[in-house]
Amino acid sequence: MDLGNDLPTNFTSPPLLPGLVNCVFDVLDKLATPTKIQALSLKYLVEPWTAGQENTPEEDSMAVSTVADRQPYKEYLLASETGSGKSIAYLLPMLQALKVSEVRRLAENAATPIASKRGLNPRALVLAPTHELARQLSATAKALVHEVKLRVLCASRANLPTRPGAEERAAAGKGGRRGSSAGRMKALMSFADDGEMGEFEVKETGPGTPAFPVDVVVGTPMKLMEMVRGRGWDRDVEFAGGPAAIYEMEKREEAKGDLSDADSKDKGPKRRRGRDSIPGVGEWRSSPEMGLSQVEWVIVDEADVLFDSDFQETTRMLLADIAKARGHEVPFITLPIGLLAPAPPKAEPVPLSSRAKEKAKTAEEQETAIAKAPGKAVAKRGPSVITPLNYPFNLLLTSASVPNWLSKYLNAYHPSLLRLVSPNLHHLPKSLKTEWVNWSGGNKSADIERRLRKVWAADAADGLGPGPESLGDMSKVLIFCNKNSHVEDLGTFLEEKGIKNIPLSAKSDTRKRGNSKHLEGFIRLPGRQATEQPLDDWSSSWVADEDAEEEEMLSVKAKAKAAPRALVPIVKQNIEPPAVKNDPMNVPHVMITTSFLSRGLDFSPNVKHVFIVDDPRSMVDFLHRAGRTGRAGENGKVVIFGKMAGRGSQQSQRIKKQVKALVA
Template structure:
């Protein structure tokens, strides 16, 4: 399972609080923000200046950080769960120590934080602990529920007090499973909204009271199929922004306006409308939400995905009685070039709930957005942000000719040949994760390797294996809390069990892969170094050893791209 917080390492380094007004040429000027970073400075690497916001790596002072998951501030039961999950000798990673230092104080106003740390460093622990701690404390401080509060709660099937947003269903399920593992002692309820894909036709209409009685959670933390029974209140709901919008607004909410326009046009023309289907009633209320976590914020606030994320945040604010200004194009125009009104573009956004953003990379688009619209947001950054793990090796493999698939096959067999002579592997093969840029390449490479006797799992966004509402299509590759390898029989040998997974960047975000995944192959050049860091970061997690193999043209005409990538990868190690 997800153990981003697993650590038995060194004492965390001290952080710094600063008011930083420095900006790159693409950043807004004249705006101050609070930045909290560890004391070890990361040198500005010129090859990466246009890829990442490097200002978070500056340091100008020191202050002590927690060196253990001590209680206080953690509730006793929560601390016990953490040590059960991570080991009794576990100590906080730098980002977890920063969270313990800054996110546990009791202050009246709502807070906004960015947790920025390298992949595999324990960001999920860093945001789950303060959220669970405060949710449980506020629950214990509330009076016993009365019949009137219970009646009010049943107006929606689900009325969470916290939302955790993730970019994929796979990550949503893994996060919810790990979150449930931390709650055995303090008894908060976590549900995951990422279920199996279903048809977009409206379901049968249920009353809100029936919905409240029928929702339950499966063993893996996902919302189960309706059944008779009494539902307990939901504390934390995990899912993708689109799925949570669907629950809050009703299925097919984004199509209702267009279909209403078509129906009106049909009525005016005298023809019969075939698009008069009505969206079902919403299943979720947002008025109780006090925490919103945006995991993998660099992708959920990317210009291609930010509309659904910010629409949901605006819906929560409105449900809590404090609407915020919202325009869909805030990330698409910089303050210097925008023609939108100054009031709309430059007004800070203050949500009436605790907002925590987490990321392993801070691209310029996210940095600019935060500077303009969240100028008081506190940035907590680890000393190794935008750096590769020290336990990861990098190698480059040149194409030998026209058959690139054959080159990949040869490298796979080389990896396994090296495994066979290692005494610590006991004859086992390490698992290999291969990233391609396009789904068609994933499928063709998977078919080629199958034909060469290499069983593999080829996954794209449209793969049928993703439609079952669970993560079993990733069994054997993900670190999980409940996965148990199937006992090997005479019909299932090491040669027949898949040890290779091929996918796109879809699975490069946040997922905690098993330590058995010791090699990451990058078969296609990533779009940028943000993608490279996330792909490479699926191995060498939490101090484990790993290797990333980058394929490309290394000599002659056309090798300039590979040369430039080598330069940038080298900068990630400085």
């Protein structure tokens, strides 16, 4: 069946609620039209709203059924190239369905407002692999709900201590749960007191304190699991094997060395260091902070990452927990070997030619390989008969890459899943150009510096730059390396040459979990004036939109600090004169990083160049790195450094051919 016929060419109401359409135009542009993946979503995913539905919910309430007797929930895959607008493509149907169902349920139970009943029991979860992406997605969702008044929360590791303080441990007692003995803990959100965007914060409150209502929670699977089961839940898993298991785990992590992006993603179970790994101390657990019984929608963004060998256990455990909380238990199963993602590459990048060999391996060989692989102590065979997983909620997976193993997994466990795929999937966006820099084999950093200066020379020729007559901003450049050590070395080299830069590896001290300031100036913020807006303002727009009832629930301290409505949006004055701001020698115009920033993040249109200076580990890795520019139809260029001639050039030649095949 061709799903691509007669697709909508505009965002209109209906099928979308008028408030959603208005916000789409605010976020994008009044003239914006749906991208291909958004058109598919509008046609097949959006539960149409009909005029009057919002105003006369009583009529609709007649048709409402309970969770138990609803039609089976839907399962979808949205797959399209990088920068093609997947976030809005999945947020719109989800937000619309939440609003419509809220209106219907309100009518059903008009006496009790749904918000006060719900507490911290969201109706939708959005999962993302990094806290940076979670923040950006929640900011986009917040920008879409100003008029329909849904509540979106970003839950990141941010404001919570990573280890309990002495008092908490004493209160908890050995192996105890803090909640029971240290008084009742209720979860409240503090939106303004940390200047960040809706961070989750646990506060001690008296009995009867109203819980804050929330519709959508966005976060990493690990953070959400901590909120659901209580922080420290994964230590049961770690300690099940005793000290020997901890020792083995430490060794495995060390073996990954600095090539690994191990700390970049909030996956779990996590290795605990120092005192935290001492049995006894490590038994500390906090109380659960979030219920799952109301969850109607789960979005798995970057699905091939969240189902890969690092994340899949936590992701699937969370899905199983939601099912259980909703009264339809779906067992957490061991996956058969053929449906597991291959283990990530180890010490050195795997030459691309070996991928073919890898593919040719029989299932038997793969099993042996996995059994021997570090990090996989036991290779278990899954059930021989596969029973589809019918989760009692709508499940929407999305990605710009759908590898074979994921496709097989979905065929086996989600046979009724509707796949909405853009024709350009697994290709570079059409607006993205490629360029090859022939690395001489000498000082690569010097080659990179030369190419950077060429970028700005071209800008200057176009009238862009720091001068008073400037027609616009200088380009920003995102550089991808494979190793954290290379990130640091290149950063130092460029700094010495007078080029300001931000070296950001997964383990950088500057990568704060509590905010996204380390990305300031490089990522795009939702809204028309977004690129000019400082990051701090992400939260303020949301504070402004809370109902009076919700404001009541902010602590006195938070309220005192909250911006009065009249002042929002807060636009901070940029104290740097334009000449300085625009000068790559004064303000960083270069960010150097590894693949951990290659997933999902929507970089500013000022990032017109991505430099890939080390051989990409795979073509999937390449697609995601390159796709940080040339987004939403903007022009972009990916510059690939490789040894193109002479000895040792075979690898780069091979990559060049493979990249050519990705050009649409």
